[in-house]
Amino acid sequence: MKSILMTGCLLLAFIQSSWLQAEEHRIVLGGKNFTEQFLLARITSLILQERGFVVEEELNLSTIEIRQAILDQKIDLYWEYTGTAYSAIHRLSDPEVIADAEKLYTAVKGLDEERGLIWLDKASLNNTYSLVVPAKLAETHRLASISDLGVLAQIDSSLTMGADGVFIRRPDGLRQMLQHYGFSFGPGNIIELQGNRPAYSLLQRGRLQVGMAFATDPQIYAHDLVVLEDDLGFFPVYNPAPVIRREVLERHPELESLLNSLPGFLNDKEMIQLNYAVDIDNKSVDQVAREWLIGKGLISDTQSVSEMPEAG
Known part of the structure; x- marks a missing residue:
């Protein structure tokens, strides 16, 4: 009887330890409600899972919903666009800033850092x-x-x-x-x-x-x-970047280099091709994201994770 109790206690301790470890490496990832955001979320989810993180996805959110979710600590991370943050979230409209990708990125990065949100590297793609x-x-x-x-x-x-x-x-x-x-x-x-x-x-x-x-x-x-052509320069630049809560990044500092490995691959041509594969060729978001990551050498081709609902 004593050995049975001891075995039970060891099993319970193992389960609790495994649960705590999973919770420690749990990331709640947000995504907006259109194809490009489904893809960015799935690309991020796959690369995080490859590195041992347990990812929970909260998708189909509007800009207002996803912003509130990260401020309320309901999500840990999502991709935001510089122009959206500057114009729609912070309600700013300086024409010298909105037309300059670097000034715009610096502005929103500083504004959000005051709110405990850290902007990682931006992609060159401009989804304006x-x-x-x-x-x-x-x-x-x-x-x-x-x-x-x-x-x-x-x-x-x-x-x-x-x-x-x-x-x-x-x-x-x-x-x-x-x-x-x-x-x-x-x-x-x-x-x-x-x-x-x-x-x-x-x-x-x-x-x-x-x-x-x-x-x-x-x-x-x-x-x-x-x-x-927007010849009078009205529309802001819309470069996407991962935005993460400061406390999450402090808990997992390795996320900075991991997530910063993605934006350098994401230019206009790459994103159009990814969106085309989903919206025109009717491939699943998961398939497109996975094949792209494997092609870039960012994940192995043996990874097995759950499917995300398809866009559209």
């Missing part, structure tokens, strides 16, 4: 807002920039634009952009969409002439659209 038009329309009217579009809009009051509600209402969004460029669309010619994806099919069918897009959206290339 863009206006897109069908290639045929661009060719017919010689549209290369947003200023060119403004000239056409004053001549042709029938031009119709589609954009999601967030872009229409946010501080660096549509209304402010139109003021910045000094033109407007005709009455009722701005259509609010649920997300930016519907714009692509509507543009293709001729229901819209102008659409809001993100610079790394693969649909731009799949649907033969032209990105208009």
Whole structure:
């Protein structure tokens, strides 16, 4: 009986020790609610798991939700965009800052450090807002920039634009952009969409002439659209970077070098290809993220982890 009790006690101690060790290496990773963020979250999750961390994923969050979650210590880490942090979170709009990637990164890094949030290295990819038009329309009217579009809009009051509600209402969004460029669309010619994806099919069918897009959206290339140059420099730079709670980084200082190994691989071309594989080729987020990491030599090809829900 005594040996049975001793065995039971040892087993309980082992279980408790294993649980404590797992908790010590547990990371709650946040992600926003679109394909690129699903990919960044899964890439991060896989590389963390490769290094022995237990990762819990909290995905499909809006910018407001994910920001509040990290401030409330409900998540430990997520990828944020410099332009989003500066304009939408901190409500700042200095034109000399928003157009300069380094000034913008330094500004948001300093602002968030005061709040216990540490910005690690940023990626060079710039997923900024863009206006897109069908290639045929661009060719017919010689549209290369947003200023060119403004000239056409004053001549042709029938031009119709589609954009999601967030872009229409946010501080660096549509209304402010139109003021910045000094033109407007005709009455009722701005259509609010649920997300930016519907714009692509509507543009293709001729229901819209102008659409809001993100610079790394693969649909731009799949649907033969032209990105208009932001020639007056309205939109901020949107470089993503891992943002982590200070106490988590102090507890696991090795996370800094581990997570900083990712941004150097993430440029516009790489991100467009990753997004294309999910949104156009209909591959799973997990497959795309895993193959990309293996291809870069960042994880082994024998790792076995649970699948993340697919984007879309």
